[in-house]
Amino acid sequence: MSTQKHFPYVNNKMFAEKVDLSNIAHHVGTPFYCYSNTAIRQNFQAYEHAFSSQDTLICYAVKANGNQAVLSTLAKIGSGADVVSMGEILRARAAGIPAEKIVYSGVAKAEVEIEYALNEGIFQFNVESEPELELISQVAKRLDKVAAIAIRINPDVCANTHAKISTGKSENKFGVPISKARLAYKQAASLPNIKVQGVDVHIGSQLTELAPFQEAYQRIAQLIVELRSDGHDISVVDIGGGLGITYLDESIPSKQAYADVAQAQLSHLGCKIVIEPGRSLLGNAGVLVSSVVFVKTGEERQFLILDVGMNDLVRPSMYDAYHEILAVDNSSTELKTYDVVGPVCETGDTFAKARTVKESKSGDLIAIMSCGAYGAVMSSTYNTRMLAPEVMVKENEFAIIRQRPSYEAVINADNVPSWV
Ligand SMILES: *Cc1c(COP(=O)(O)O)cnc(C)c1O
Numbered sequence: 001m002s003t004q005k006h007f008p009y010v011n012n013k014m015f016a017e018k019v020d021l022s023n024i025a026h027h028v029g030t031p032f033y034c035y036s037n038t039a040i041r042q043n044f045q046a047y048e049h050a051f052s053s054q055d056t057l058i059c060y061a062v063k064a065n066g067n068q069a070v071l072s073t074l075a076k077i078g079s080g081a082d083v084v085s086m087g088e089i090l091r092a093r094a095a096g097i098p099a100e101k102i103v104y105s106g107v108a109k110a111e112v113e114i115e116y117a118l119n120e121g122i123f124q125f126n127v128e129s130e131p132e133l134e135l136i137s138q139v140a141k142r143l144d145k146v147a148a149i150a151i152r153i154n155p156d157v158c159a160n161t162h163a164k165i166s167t168g169k170s171e172n173k174f175g176v177p178i179s180k181a182r183l184a185y186k187q188a189a190s191l192p193n194i195k196v197q198g199v200d201v202h203i204g205s206q207l208t209e210l211a212p213f214q215e216a217y218q219r220i221a222q223l224i225v226e227l228r229s230d231g232h233d234i235s236v237v238d239i240g241g242g243l244g245i246t247y248l249d250e251s252i253p254s255k256q257a258y259a260d261v262a263q264a265q266l267s268h269l270g271c272k273i274v275i276e277p278g279r280s281l282l283g284n285a286g287v288l289v290s291s292v293v294f295v296k297t298g299e300e301r302q303f304l305i306l307d308v309g310m311n312d313l314v315r316p317s318m319y320d321a322y323h324e325i326l327a328v329d330n331s332s333t334e335l336k337t338y339d340v341v342g343p344v345c346e347t348g349d350t351f352a353k354a355r356t357v358k359e360s361k362s363g364d365l366i367a368i369m370s371c372g373a374y375g376a377v378m379s380s381t382y383n384t385r386m387l388a389p390e391v392m393v394k395e396n397e398f399a400i401i402r403q404r405p406s407y408e409a410v411i412n413a414d415n416v417p418s419w420v
Pocket residue numbers: 061063064082105106202204205206240241242243276277278279280373
């Protein structure tokens with residue numbers, strides 16, 4: 001059973017919308033990423049509907065999947081972008097996302113990046129520290145521009161998620177501690193060419209409960225009241241991203257339930273709400289399709305060795321992430337328990353241990369599910385493996401949205417100095 005409704009089995013063959021995945025594999029080879037255009041749009045529209053009673057800007061977190069076809073899909077239906085680098089601003093702009101719908105997060109914005117963002121005229125800088133505030137002010141003054149800012153507040157709540165994707169505890173590097181917030185806003189208001197307009201919070205990723213959001217938003221609402229009494233004109237509250245998806249059997253609150261919690265805490269303030277979802281728009285809109293290279297019998301276990309590796313999908317080795325692993329052809333009735341591994345020369349190149357999958361043989365197609373977010377964007381060419389191509393499907397059409405590079409292109413990217 002797939003947890004992703006846009007990747008159904010039809011007569012025991014896994015489809016992406018109305019396209020047979022084995023047909024795509026035949027055209028592009030394996031491994032490849034495959035995204036459902038309809039899933040992306042429906043996820044966006046679910047947020048839009050959930051927040052429809054309120055002035056809300058949905059800024060897709062580009063880092064989850066920055067492919068231009070993905071960004072264009074979202075741009076066409078009105079999405080803004082949450083970016084964390086100049087490269088992501090360039091991507092968002094190239095896909096047609098207007099500058100006035102871009103918010104810029106990140107702890108280490110460089111001077112050239114700030115300059116570029118100011119010249120583009122982005123909606124808001126989400127400032128993560130006092131030194132960053134000073135740098136933005138200096139650059140804005142030099143350019144004779146005004147930088148609209150929110151300060152990212154670290155509310156010191158526990159997001160109950162994996163340590164590597166938790167950001168809202170006081171020990172994390174992100175944002176300004178809530179205890180120092182009023183002082184930071186005072187400093188911001190005193191700096192030239194800075195317009196204080198908002199408050200920003202993002203407590204982590206793959207959250208499966210609403211309580212941490214509720215606690216964070218309650219603290220932020222209280223802070224906004226205090227900041228207003230200090231004389232700051234706060235008209236924007238950016239509540240971050242972080243709503244999780246189902247990878248295994250997690251029951252995730254609906255986007256509506258999430259919106260209800262946010263609005264219950266924040267509506268009375270009359271602010272424009274900005275949300276920055278990434279994973280919850282893309283995660284379950286994509287799969288990673290690979291082929292079985294060998295089935296190897298070890299002393300104690302059977303290995304299912306795939307042609308996809310940790311260089312293509314790093315989440316299992318980096319975050320101990322669980323991904324469902326399914327046979328693309330579901331017709332076999334035999335189940336087997338395998339360690340599912342990749343070809344990379346690292347023990348960490350393991351997708352699952354002791355996982356029960358349909359009995360498979362060399363050449364069979366295997367789908368790794370829920371790979372639309374933090375998949376292709378985190379891939380590398382480690383072991384001189386070519387980046388997996390990306391494919392987008394819409395109903396009965398599919399298109400390659402990023403090609404597999406040639407070996408030649410990858411090797412020729414290196415330069416050998418004459419003195420070697
Ligand atoms: C990563 C990130 C997001 C998106 O998080 P998801 O869990 O993918 O929704 C939003 N805002 C900021 C500041 C981020 O760093």
